Amino acid sequence: MNVEATGLAQTAFTGRKKLSFKSVLREAGIGLALVALVIIFSVTTEHFLTANNITNILTQVTINLVLAVGMTFVILIGGIDLSVGSLLALCAVVAGKAISLDVGVPMAISLAVLAAVLAGTVCGLLNGAISAFWALPSFIITLGMLNVARGAALHISDARTIYSFPSEFNAFGSMTLYGIPVVFLVALMLALLAWFVLTRTVFGRLLYGLGNSEEAVRLAGHSVFWCKVAAFTICGFTAGIAAIIYMARLNISSPIAGVGFELNAIAAVIIGGTSLSGGRGSVLGTLLGAFIIGVLANGLILLGLSDFMRQMITGVVIIVAVILDHYRAKYTRN
Incomplete structure (x- = not known):
């Protein structure tokens, strides 16, 4: 490797350390925005800070947090899923079929979890492999997979919702530990694992x-190729975990x-501050x-706002x- 290439690689791999202070400021700003929202809704609504509503928020955040953790890996490399x-x-449909098998409750639940995780992981692997091998935009590949997966779900289930899960499985979705939903604790542990991978492993630095620069990684x-495949595979894996949580919460498995x-x-x-162009971001920000x-x-x-108004505001x-990400990118380049 020549001197120029060495410099390019060092810049790409140490960029995160150089931006650590700016990253802290970014995440602090996001945290302040969250605190501001909490204060506003606490003042303007009567039941926002009640124990029941806080539990509801933690439960509602869970699935999006699990999916967002996986998405962080993909967006960090400049992709999208x-x-x-x-x-x-x-x-969820694959797991619903598995959990309906007459093999005993513990075995059926184990098969359902395994089937969901395996299905998501394989699809994520395909997303990454196709995109990386042919150097195609992940936007297009995953858009195609969106339709393939939805069609497969409708075909496997005959476009019907699957019900009647074991009570032991359903209990998981409503279980709490000191008032905190267990499903949220699962999502939080997944986020902590992702944080460790991204901040304490060579693989995380590679992402x-x-x-920042594919050429630097190559040099x-x-x-x-395998870095991209791994990122998309992780994203698919988290989709499988999210499917199990979805099933446990709602007690159904729906193809839609x-x-x-x-x-x-x-x-x-x-x-949460992860740049759409890749190379900057954190799991804490995603949380x-x-x-x-x-x-x-x-x-x-x-x-009391209507669904239409909520969509508009979101x-x-x-x-x-x-827009803020655009200015963050300009700031970090200076």
Whole structure:
């Protein structure tokens, strides 16, 4: 590797450390925005800070947080995954079929979890492999997978919702620990694991490097192909986990589940400060972004706004977040 190439690689892989102070400021700003929302809704609504409503917020945030954690890996490398909502539906249907097998309750639940995770992981792997091998935009590939997964979910289920899950499985969706939903704790542990991978492993540094410069990763002797495949595979894996949580919460497995979930996940990641161009962002920011979306949705419902108004306001927040990302990118280049 020549001197110029070495410098390029070092810039890509150490960029995250150089921006650590700016990253802290960014996440602090997102945290302050979340605190401001909490204060506003606490003052303007009567039941926002009640124990029941806080539990509701944690439960409502869970699925989006799980999907957003996986989406963070993809967006960090400069990609996008539009298929996660449809993958959730496919994974839920596959798991619903598995849990209906007459093999005993413990075995059926184990098979359902395994089937959901495996289905999501395989689809994510295909997204990454096709996009990376032919150097195609992930936007197009995952848009195609969105339709493939949705069609497969409808075909496997005969376009019918699957009901009647074991009570042991349903109990998981409503279980709490010291007032905190267990499903949220699962999502939080997944976020902590993702944080560790991105901040404490070579693989995590490679993903940041890939988002800054593919050429730097290649010159450093690492496989760009397998890094991309791994990022999309993780995103598919989290879609499988989200499907199980969805089933446990609602006690159904629907082929039309997850419509629009991919947009909420992307919004959480972008609001959380991860750059759409890749190379900058964190799981902590994604966690805060998911909470901003969840708190905003909950507070607007308590204010009595219509579904149309809530969609409009959420859309405005996303647009503002993208504009801020544009200026963040200019700031970090200076």
